[in-house]
Amino acid sequence: MNKKGQMKIQQMAFMLIAVTLLFVFVGIFFIKIMLSEVNQSAESLEEKNALLTVARLADSPEFSCGSAFGTSKSNCVDFDKVMSLSEISDRYSSFWGVEGINIRRIYPAIEGVCTTENYPDCGKINLFSEEGVGVSNFISLCRKSEQGNVCDVARITVYYGGGDE
Amino acid sequence: MLLELQFITEEEMNKRGQEEIVGFALIIIIVAVALLFLFSFYIRGNDEESAESYEVDSFVQSVLYYTTDCENFLGNFSVQELISECKSEERCSDERDSCEILNQTLREISGSSWQFGSDRPVSGYVFNVSVGGLELVSVQEGVQEGNFRNALQSVNSRGDSIEVSFRVYFK
Numbered sequence: 001m002n003k004k005g006q007m008k009i010q011q012m013a014f015m016l017i018a019v020t021l022l023f024v025f026v027g028i029f030f031i032k033i034m035l036s037e038v039n040q041s042a043e044s045l046e047e048k049n050a051l052l053t054v055a056r057l058a059d060s061p062e063f064s065c066g067s068a069f070g071t072s073k074s075n076c077v078d079f080d081k082v083m084s085l086s087e088i089s090d091r092y093s094s095f096w097g098v099e100g101i102n103i104r105r106i107y108p109a110i111e112g113v114c115t116t117e118n119y120p121d122c123g124k125i126n127l128f129s130e131e132g133v134g135v136s137n138f139i140s141l142c143r144k145s146e147q148g149n150v151c152d153v154a155r156i157t158v159y160y161g162g163g164d165e
Numbered sequence: 166m167l168l169e170l171q172f173i174t175e176e177e178m179n180k181r182g183q184e185e186i187v188g189f190a191l192i193i194i195i196v197a198v199a200l201l202f203l204f205s206f207y208i209r210g211n212d213e214e215s216a217e218s219y220e221v222d223s224f225v226q227s228v229l230y231y232t233t234d235c236e237n238f239l240g241n242f243s244v245q246e247l248i249s250e251c252k253s254e255e256r257c258s259d260e261r262d263s264c265e266i267l268n269q270t271l272r273e274i275s276g277s278s279w280q281f282g283s284d285r286p287v288s289g290y291v292f293n294v295s296v297g298g299l300e301l302v303s304v305q306e307g308v309q310e311g312n313f314r315n316a317l318q319s320v321n322s323r324g325d326s327i328e329v330s331f332r333v334y335f336k
Contacts, residue, residue, distance in 0.1 A: 019192055026196070030203055051219045073230060075223050107231070107277045138223040138278070140230040148240040151230045153274055 050135040054158050057096060058139050069142045069149045077103065077156065079143035082127075083119055089127045100128040100159040105141060107153040120145070132159040218314035218333075225316045225331050228274055235266045244270060249323045252296045264302070267294070272304050279333055281307040290333040296325050309334050 057063065058077050062085060065076035082103060085092065105123040114122035120143055134157045141154035229245040235257035236242065242250060242263075247270070250263040257263060271292050281287040289307025293300065309332075317330045 015189075022196065026200065048219055051223075055219070055223070075226055076230065107274045109277055137220055138227045140227040142230070147236075150232045150241070151227075151243065153224075153227045153231050153278065155278075 047135075050158075050160075051137050054135055054137040054156055057098075057101070057158060058137070058156055060096075062092075065140070065142050068144075069151065073140060073142075075138070076140040076142055076151070077154070079120060079141050082125055083114060083116075086114070086125050086127055087116070093128055098128075098158050098160060099132040100126065100130050102126050102130055102134070102157040102159070103139075103141065103154055104157070105152050105154045106138075128159075130159060134159045218316060221314045221316040221331055221333055222318070224278060225318050225329055228271070228331075229318070229320065229329065231270070231274065233266060233270050235261065235263055245320060245322050245327070248294055248296065248301065248327050248329075249325050251301055252325055268302050268304065271302060272306075275304055275306065275331075286335050288334045288336050290331065293328075293330045295328045298328075307334070311336060 055075060058075055063077045063082060065073055065078045068078060069076070103125045110121060110123035112118060112122045112124065114120075114125045136155050136157035139154050139156045140151045142149060142151040144150075229243065231244045232241045233244060233247050234241065235247055235250070237255075237258050242257075244267070247263055247267045251267045255263050257266060271294070275290055275292050279287050279290050281289055287307070288311060289305075289309045291309055292302070292304040294302040311334055313332050313334045315330070315332045317328065320327050320329070
């Protein structure tokens with residue numbers, strides 16, 4: 001009977017160890033999955049945050065269309081304002097806390113950096129530098145013309161300091 | 166007497182064995198339920214993640230504001246206005262079909278903005294415009310498989326309820 005009892009206790013101990021190990025493995029598996037998910041969501045949050053910063057910059061008074069083109073629009077940049085700003089960009093170099101801002105017209109696609117001579121038949125405006133990590137988002141690039149209000153599809157890219165952060 | 170004792174112990178042993186089997190089965194059921202619960206939670210989380218995209222949303226918004234080369238006596242139409250013109254089967258001042266211009270414009274903007282190919286991260290896209298549940302324009306390019314980002318915008322223009330959806334697929 002004593003031997004049988006010992007056997008029973010051993011059996012129970014093995015069973016408990018096996019069940020505990022099973023739970024530990026399952027736990028490790030799900031913790032791994034959850035940690036990778038946390039990493040992914042941290043990355044997507046970072047990306048979203050950067051995009052929101054770009055959107056906030058596009059909606060700042062120095063860039064935004066306001067109500068100049070009919071109703072108030074978000075993600076709308078006034079081409080005339082940006083062109084004026086590019087001429088005095090040195091004064092604003094530390095205003096937004098970014099390394100550089102670049103606006104590129106996507107549709108209709110036109111080549112050439114904008115100057116006072118070729119405006120509005122140009123495709124790119126550079127404010128400050130084009131160094132660092134760039135985050136971009138789509139915007140409407142609107143201007144006044146002889147035909148009325150004209151809005152194009154463009155991309156605004158904001159450059160943050162250094163890629164080694 | 167000895168036989169009786171032996172009989173009792175065998176019966177007890179059988180009972181204990183049955184109890185252990187029931188216990189083991191219970192543990193397996195509990196573990197299986199826990200696994201199913203965690204697995205369903207994991208799957209639900211993934212669905213929510215692939216649904217939203219701020220960048221695609223901004224793209225749709227800027228497309229709706231784009232000024233087309235179709236005009237009437239009041240001036241050039243934006244894409245949003247052109248959708249209403251297309252729905253009413255109106256023509257531009259130069260007699261071109263508004264739906265044709267809309268289709269061409271959406272195709273060209275999407276092509277310039279989301280270039281796809283074997284050496285690019287984008288594999289394809291679908292651009293749909295519907296008014297009051299009726300599909301007006303559908304632009305489909307590339308391979309529509311794999312991970313995607315989606316944007317759906319509902320706007321009211323001239324009393325029409327316009328639904329614009331854009332889905333871009335990544336490798």
